């Protein structure tokens with residue numbers, strides 16, 4: 001007969017196993033002892049105090065927690081910290097240098113790609129992954145790349161414009177025959193969300 005509940009020694013909570021993880025965060029080697037259940041988002045925010053990684057839903061829906069995992073955008077609320085062991089993690093804090101903003105950050109500033117800013121770090125990192133792989137994306141490609149990231153106040157037009165601005169600044173959009181405008185109505189990512 002199976003039991004639904006088994007009493008455990010009172011000291012059980014003190015014996016939670018921890019694992020040492022070593023990872024590179026924004027180019028710097030970091031190490032921590034973590035419980036296997038700790039989420040990567042929580043290691044970054046609470047462990048390393050990199051609070052630019054936001055947590056909006058904890059359920060893989062909003063994309064606010066997006067970071068770069070070996071250059072690939074991932075939702076860090078959906079990964080365990082131990083999965084980052086030995087990997088390269090990029091957060092929004094790694095975009096700017098000491099003296100200047102990254103072109104993606106400049107684009108969001110110039111094109112008014114944010115209001116409250118809650119979604120912005122995740123948007124920027126998803127955009128960075130896109131531009132690293134495709135320096136001259138179409139509007140549709142930008143909308144697709146950002147489709148896992150929700151914005152509840154700006155709407156998407158200016159965010160798309162911001163990424164186009166950055167692509168242009170980085171030199172990729174110079175020969176875009178379709179004038180690069182994000183103003184066209186009826187685009188499939190639209191204004192919902």
Ligand code: FES
Pocket residue numbers: 054055056057058059060061062063064065066075076077078
């Ligand atoms: S907090 Fe990770 S997807 Fe929303």
Ligand code: FES
Pocket residue numbers: 113114115116117118119120150151152153154
């Ligand atoms: S700027 Fe407020 S949620 Fe996107």
